[in-house]
Amino acid sequence: MNQRKPFMAGNWKMNLNREESVALVTAIAEEAPDPERVDVLVAPPFTSIATVREAIGNKPIFLAAQNMHWESQGAYTGEVSPTMLLEVGCTHVILGHSERRSLFGETDGMIDRKANSACNFGLTPIVCIGESLEEREQERTSEVIAAQLQGSLRSFRRQKVLPPVVIVAYEPVWAIGTGKTATPEQAQEVHNQIRQWLAAQFDGNTAEKVRILYGGSVKPDNVKELMSMPDVDGALVGGASLKASSFLPILRFYL
Ligand code: PEP
Numbered sequence: 001m002n003q004r005k006p007f008m009a010g011n012w013k014m015n016l017n018r019e020e021s022v023a024l025v026t027a028i029a030e031e032a033p034d035p036e037r038v039d040v041l042v043a044p045p046f047t048s049i050a051t052v053r054e055a056i057g058n059k060p061i062f063l064a065a066q067n068m069h070w071e072s073q074g075a076y077t078g079e080v081s082p083t084m085l086l087e088v089g090c091t092h093v094i095l096g097h098s099e100r101r102s103l104f105g106e107t108d109g110m111i112d113r114k115a116n117s118a119c120n121f122g123l124t125p126i127v128c129i130g131e132s133l134e135e136r137e138q139e140r141t142s143e144v145i146a147a148q149l150q151g152s153l154r155s156f157r158r159q160k161v162l163p164p165v166v167i168v169a170y171e172p173v174w175a176i177g178t179g180k181t182a183t184p185e186q187a188q189e190v191h192n193q194i195r196q197w198l199a200a201q202f203d204g205n206t207a208e209k210v211r212i213l214y215g216g217s218v219k220p221d222n223v224k225e226l227m228s229m230p231d232v233d234g235a236l237v238g239g240a241s242l243k244a245s246s247f248l249p250i251l252r253f254y255l
Pocket of ligand 1: 011171175176177178179215216217218236237238239240
């Protein structure tokens with residue numbers, strides 16, 4: 001049995017106003033599972049982060065932004081820095097989500113700079129990777145995943161050290177928001193490949209500690225099966241994290 005505590009993250013994307021965000025996080029905080037058993041995180045839009053932080057109070061819920069710039073300040077119109085995220089109470093930051101990659105042109109190189117900067121400033125990055133449907137159909141999943149890992153974690157590779165708090169999220173693009181989930185076996189196969197890659201690039205101890213989340217249409221009725229896989233350490237949940245009625249059963253997957 002591995003020592004990795006399950007990690008369940010809700011990515012709210014560009015949804016919920018501040019009032020709705022407070023209502024949702026309050027409902028999650030009231031019913032959230034034992035923090036000894038599961039780590040819980042929410043990622044609201046930038047404009048709700050401070051309000052959600054206040055609503056969390058001293059409840060054990062981690063808070064993430066959905067993106068950030070790698071610099072701490074400067075002439076980067078429209079961007080938000082790691083220090084700004086820390087100031088409003090973020091502990092984590094989601095980086096390289098497939099929507100950032102495909103809709104906003106983020107590259108592995110940018111994600112690498114962001115992930116490295118996040119760690120330097122004391123934020124935990126959740127680095128997202130995943131193949132498209134076309135790449136899967138062409139049986140290029142392993143190659144695409146390896147290339148994304150190489151590029152997005154390049155600075156850590158150069159330093160030969162990956163802080164084991166870093167989280168990797170495997171999100172097959174064809175499963176995000178589509179209702180199509182990877183089977184537990186498909187998820188396990190890629191998660192295992194990611195862990196082997198981490199062991200080869202860093203060391204076995206790091207690979208054993210890094211948590212690898214699955215994302216892509218995770219719902220209350222498929223979470224248990226996915227979480228039964230040895231290398232699936234948690235979930236990054238989009239649509240189903242927007243309502244307490246669907247997110248809470250996901251957080252309590254082990255019951
Ligand atoms: C996501 O956006 O990270 C995601 C996995 O979305 P969904 O759960 O809606 O597929």
